[in-house]
Amino acid sequence: MASNLSTPQVEAVIFDWAGTTVDFGCCAPAAVFIEVFKRKGVEVTLKQARGPMGMHKRDHIRILTQLDPVAEQWTAKYGARPTEEDVEAMFTEFVPLQVAAIASHADIISGAVETIAALRDRGLKIGSTTGYNAEMMAVLVPLATASGYSPDCMVCVSDVPQGRPAPDMALEAMKRLGIGDPACCVKVGDTVADIHEGLNAKMWSIGVVDHGNEVGLSRAEFDATPAPRLAERRKIAQRRLANAGAHYVANTIRDTPTCIDTINKRLATGERP
Numbered sequence: 001m002a003s004n005l006s007t008p009q010v011e012a013v014i015f016d017w018a019g020t021t022v023d024f025g026c027c028a029p030a031a032v033f034i035e036v037f038k039r040k041g042v043e044v045t046l047k048q049a050r051g052p053m054g055m056h057k058r059d060h061i062r063i064l065t066q067l068d069p070v071a072e073q074w075t076a077k078y079g080a081r082p083t084e085e086d087v088e089a090m091f092t093e094f095v096p097l098q099v100a101a102i103a104s105h106a107d108i109i110s111g112a113v114e115t116i117a118a119l120r121d122r123g124l125k126i127g128s129t130t131g132y133n134a135e136m137m138a139v140l141v142p143l144a145t146a147s148g149y150s151p152d153c154m155v156c157v158s159d160v161p162q163g164r165p166a167p168d169m170a171l172e173a174m175k176r177l178g179i180g181d182p183a184c185c186v187k188v189g190d191t192v193a194d195i196h197e198g199l200n201a202k203m204w205s206i207g208v209v210d211h212g213n214e215v216g217l218s219r220a221e222f223d224a225t226p227a228p229r230l231a232e233r234r235k236i237a238q239r240r241l242a243n244a245g246a247h248y249v250a251n252t253i254r255d256t257p258t259c260i261d262t263i264n265k266r267l268a269t270g271e272r273p
């Protein structure tokens, strides 16, 4: 397409980490949330544990403590509902467990390296944001780099005042990439919190499902799931991200360049996210 200096085009793509570019199924955090509650004698289901995924892990723990079935178990055991001190104590326990889990869930999602190379070939910058903190990313970043994935910038939740769904990380990534207009940025992620982060930053928001938290299957589980069951899970995940306001919901990260083509056409007609 002939480019016109006055026509805005996508200049940067900001990817989430777990479930989007690494850790097929976003399995590392899900298991650790269950474990920290188990250590308190409280059962959290996998579905409950995955619900607030993408947020600051402390906020995520707080939301889990507020779920009725969790608060009821807690009250039965400790005689009162969980307090902010309990949330803080569990977060303190969460961090080293999460750091340990990340090392064994640092696999790059298939198609991510090739897709990002193709986007860079178009002259696009690659940013990243994550609900992991600096201590967790200190483990993940070198492993991802060694496997061929290295975004132009990485903003983690401990770098900004507020985690998702606030736009702070996406806007900080935009700033570090030197982009002036959020409408020229696309945020890609696998959770409702990711979609909201992009929308709150006034960026285009794309959801990915097959390798993300909403389908919630490890690569081995995904491969072993019969097609009709997979289609059903995909549909539920697509609906959840679409309902969150995603401009597009793609099956995998490989589909993002096609979505960006369409976004460029929408930008050319004067539309903004």
Ligand SMILES: [Mg+2]
Pocket (backbone or CB within 6 Å): 016, 017, 018, 019, 020, 026, 054, 189, 190, 191, 213
């Ligand atoms: Mg994610």
